[in-house]
Amino acid sequence: MRLSTARRTSTRQIASAAIAAGAVLGLVAASTGTAGAATPTRPGRPDSPIIGGTEKPVGSYPFMAALLSKGRGNPHDRQFCGGSLLDPSIVMTAAHCVVDVRPKQLETVVGRTVLSKKNQGHLRNVTDIVVHPRYARGQEAYDIAFLMLDKPVTGIAPVNLPTVGTDALIRPGAKATVIGWGNTDTEVPNYPDRLRAVDVPIVSHIECKASYPGYDKKVNVCAGVEGKDSCQGDSGGPMFRKLQGRRGVYQTGIVSYGDGCAAQGAPGVYTYTGSAKLWDTLDESAKGRMVKQLLGR
Structure with missing residues (x-):
């Protein structure tokens, strides 16, 4: 899901855990504020899907992570946000996906292409959630969080950061790729x-x-064009580029918010992972300093 008028994950949805596994998730318009989470067994999907994209073959983007609410139901129905493998023991996502959520309510799977295929990827429990301290204090531009995993994910290369x-x-006009399991139809x-992917221009x-x-240009970056965008359910997922002569991908953004999906004049807003201000201010909390030390930043 994305923040703002229509793309953000709603913790009110996270609280609606009583819906049976396999039931269809209802769309909930996300507000810029977040309600306190109850005791969910499955968070609801945020408002952000891949619009105008294409399905990807199994194994296309092994660093991609899906955030799932704990439960016995079909993982496709329990997925509510995306993320990316930043370190063998850390998944990076959007803060609005997990703020006020307890680690025991979540699990994450890395390297899965088809959500319902339980034999794909690496399923991990979450031992701790580190939300950016400025986001926690209400500055929504700092929409980044880190999930600490119960054991490392091996055999998969994490994303690179700028x-x-x-x-x-x-650079405006450059093409980046966004991936996710979010909504694909605005009607x-x-x-x-x-998993689906779409190429979008930087704005x-x-x-x-x-x-x-x-x-906030110090912390955010925009991308998208009419007909091509992220949408509900894509929140927390990566926007990235592949560089000629370099292995792996460079993640430049985290799906954060936007006004609707794929509308003219309303590109998606992403947390910019190369922002000095974003990383410098992680030091404002002990957990933030811990993450920086683990990543060597």
């Missing part, structure tokens, strides 16, 4: 079982500010 403080990978909600800070007056 050099802190640089903007070379977010009739449809959440796919198989300039000036243009993004025109669409979102509260946009």
